[in-house]
Amino acid sequence: DGGITQSPKYLFRKEGQNVTLSCEQNLNHDAMYWYRQDPGQGLRLIYYSQIVNDFQKGDIAEGYSVSREKKESFPLTVTSAQKNPTAFYLCASSIASGRFTGELFFGEGSRLTVL
């Protein structure tokens, strides 16, 4: 079955540590995204990538970094510079811009708690 796999599902880290969240898709989608969701708030875009080896900052990129070395993979690193990293992180993918229908396919999410 095609889909998006995020890992880990739950992650606990101490303040000041960098953490990397994995996102892999086998849908052959060109575009991939990282969103953050906090209680009572809508999803906010962290980074997105339209093609391998290229990515753009979203609305809340500060304290985060990404890479897109392979079409299937778009890992997110939450650095110690992110002031409030505890959140639900969602990775998504979609078909390319010219045919984008507005449908994002999401992974099951990663819950990061910083102690």
Added chain:
Amino acid sequence: RKEVEQDPGPFNVPEGATVAFNCTYSNSASQSFFWYRQDCRKEPKLLMSVYSSGNEDGRFTAQLNRASQYISLLIRDSKLSDSATYLCVVRWMDSSYKLIFGSGTRLLVRP
């Protein structure tokens, strides 16, 4: 002002009821509109797109009012399984990939 605003609810309705949610958006240049559904502690999934003339998918009807800058979702004959958070999503005309998500309206359908 938020770019996309929704009443957080919860809307608590009995099975079989009809319930409607509204969502307002601030950018008049918005191009596309969608409703996503998110179950508790799960990922969002596309429920339906919203077309200018309005559209229906089974018990769900979506409407768009560009003049007043709002979209609506009507659910008829509510089922227990409809309990979820419904996210209003807008795509700006000048940003092909960027979707703006509302914070969601929570629906609870009781027996």
